[in-house]
Amino acid sequence: MTLHPLRPTLACFSVVAALAVHTADASSPAAWQQQEDKALRLCAQASGLGQTEQVGMPMQFDDQSGQTALLIRGRAPQAHMQGAALTMLCLVDRRSNRASVVEWTGSASPTDAAAPAPIVVPLSKAPAALVVAQEAGEPASIGTYSVRLYRDLSVGDYADGLIRSRNGELRQAKLEDVDGDGQPELAVTLVTTGSGNYVTRDVYKVRDGQRLEWMPALSKSP
Structure with a gap:
């Protein structure tokens, strides 16, 4: 046929x-x-x-x-x-x-054309920075995203990184003292597409400016 x-x-x-x-x-x-x-x-x-x-x-x-x-x-x-x-x-x-x-x-x-732009989050100890990005080539509604820690982003001095699964799209990434210890964590917000708009919030700690750690106890899933 x-x-x-x-x-x-x-x-x-x-x-x-x-x-x-x-x-x-x-x-x-x-x-x-x-x-x-x-x-x-x-x-x-x-x-x-x-x-x-x-x-x-x-x-x-x-x-x-x-x-x-x-x-x-x-x-x-x-x-x-x-x-x-x-x-x-x-x-x-x-x-x-x-x-x-x-x-x-x-x-x-x-x-790919509709994927949100990477979010750059400068750290207090400049020129260190975090880059949060939805991975290219994946469906908008589900896939993975990455969190990368750079000692100096301008020269590509990479320190550590994590890739996590996602259900939804990357909407926000910002520093926030989530656990109240006086030190800000990275809070990443993802929202499902279509009706419902369920929110996932992943929280990460930066250890000694060299290592990233996902904090499941501080994170939230739908």
């Missing part, structure tokens, strides 16, 4: 929203999260794909534009595609609740 490649298609799906977000609350974190969750639902329905998931972070345009853009990935429903994985670019009009999708052809690896 000859398999025919899926041609880029454009589809629209309209859903009447039961509740509208008030303009005064449009910039609040809760309101933005509600808009992201609704955008994912509209895009999943408009695409017709199975096992749909969000790729990377959505791009929220301002209220004047009223648009949200995001990448979604799922399984093709057509029999001749045999469940092939496809990535779609979706544009949502938040005012009309209409989603338009087209097959994504802008990058051979959309997950």
Whole structure:
């Protein structure tokens, strides 16, 4: 049987929203999260794909534009595609609740394109620094991330590093005195994609400026 490649298609799906977000609350974190969750639902329905998931972070345009853009990935429903994985670019009009999708052809690896940038956390004993990064080439929603300790990042003087599994995307990394001992630890926050937005918080200690240690007792999983 000859398999025919899926041609880029454009589809629209309209859903009447039961509740509208008030303009005064449009910039609040809760309101933005509600808009992201609704955008994912509209895009999943408009695409017709199975096992749909969000790729990377959505791009929220301002209220004047009223648009949200995001990448979604799922399984093709057509029999001749045999469940092939496809990535779609979706544009949502938040005012009309209409989603338009087209097959994504802008990058051979959309997950890499959407991966968050590494986070550099300077330490008090300059020029030492920590670099926290989501690993390249992995799905946005699950995989691994790394924490690297440098005695001097500017010259690549590497001291120690750890790679840990992740369920979600890297959102934040900062120094914080988590255990109250007067010495800051590195707190890394990861948030699951799509609805739910479950938070994982991993905490690390820097030992003598030379070694990293993950602290399970100070960390938190969903």
